[in-house]
Amino acid sequence: MSSNWAGYTLSVDSGSKDAPYCRKQKSLGLLCTNFLCLYNREGVETIGLDDAATRLGVERRRIYDIVNVLESVGILARKGKNRYSWKGFVAVPKALDDLKKDGLRDIGQTADSGSEKVSDDEDEMCSDMNNLSQNEKSDSNSVPKSGSQPKLGENRKEKSLGLLTQNFVKLFLCTEMNTISLDEAAKILLGNGNQASMTTRTKVRRLYDIANVLSSINFIEKTQHPETRKPAFRWLGLNGKPDNGTKDSIVASESNKRLFGTDLTNTTAKRMKTMDNAKQIRKPQNPIRVKQETETDDERTQSAGNSYQFGPFAPANVPKIATSQNDGKEAIDWESFASTYKPQYHNQALKDLFSHYVEALKSWYSEVAGKNPIQLMS
DNA sequence: CATTCCCGCCAAACG
């Protein structure tokens, strides 16, 4: 008798055996998935933040996180107060391309002329790529308040998340590194060349948030370094990205295991075949292997998202509390996206130039995104 | 023990 296992925070079982918390159910990744399922459908034009918060049953704060990172990739666009407009995945290619060009430009600029100069990293999410309407974007509000916060051009705003996301993505797009660990990323784009300390810690925390969201979108996937078993993320980007450049070697290692359904915070447990031990030391001659590639009009992204695949989740339930707790299982499984995306053959020709890359990258990044934050009056 | 990362306080940025 008395085999009650629970008894913790269980005040009156409201007719449901809710799980004892379960952190995964509240992860940003899952929330993002639900968010997408809710809005990635034709007909959706604008999204109300509070509306989303209510429907998803989370605090407003969390919505901001998701929305910010999605905006960085072009899926959403800030329309105004409390309102975002849905751009969809069709807008992603363009956004990514922009980021790529942007990042490449910065690199070349720095790498080029030895002069210092630099300054400016230029990033901004004010991507007015909308070629629709002339809207004057009432954003650039120059003159930040009269007589206020004049000193120190440290932008008090847009200091993270949005920019961090873009920089993080740029890192993948502009480098040959296909796999990056959050730790490295944090160190590289902490937006400065300071010594790591607590700043990095915080940065990493943010990076985790971003990574979770991007994983949810399947833009990246959690893996681990070929050699080291350190957890890292691999860029998947769109799908039909034949990569390019290194056509030599690597012969398509047969169908890859690009499987949908991984996400969530942990992924994998799959035992990677361990990369062969063909590790050849990279020549210390080429630091940073920038992805020098021409434009590439790889876009060809899908057409509207037709993912009407609701699964077990998000029934747009009540506010909170009294959660019906629908099943409470992983709701990962949206083949809807699978149809949208196509399997890609990514020949990871990554050897192990991490050390070099990291250092090199650090160098130019320090200059490029170095302190000297552009004081664009945003 | 180390890694992952949620929660939410509380301050800038608007209206």
Next chain:
DNA sequence: CGTTTGGCGGGAATG
């Protein structure tokens, strides 16, 4: 002034 946005870090859950 109130409200919307969202840095930032503690510290709990997880591996």
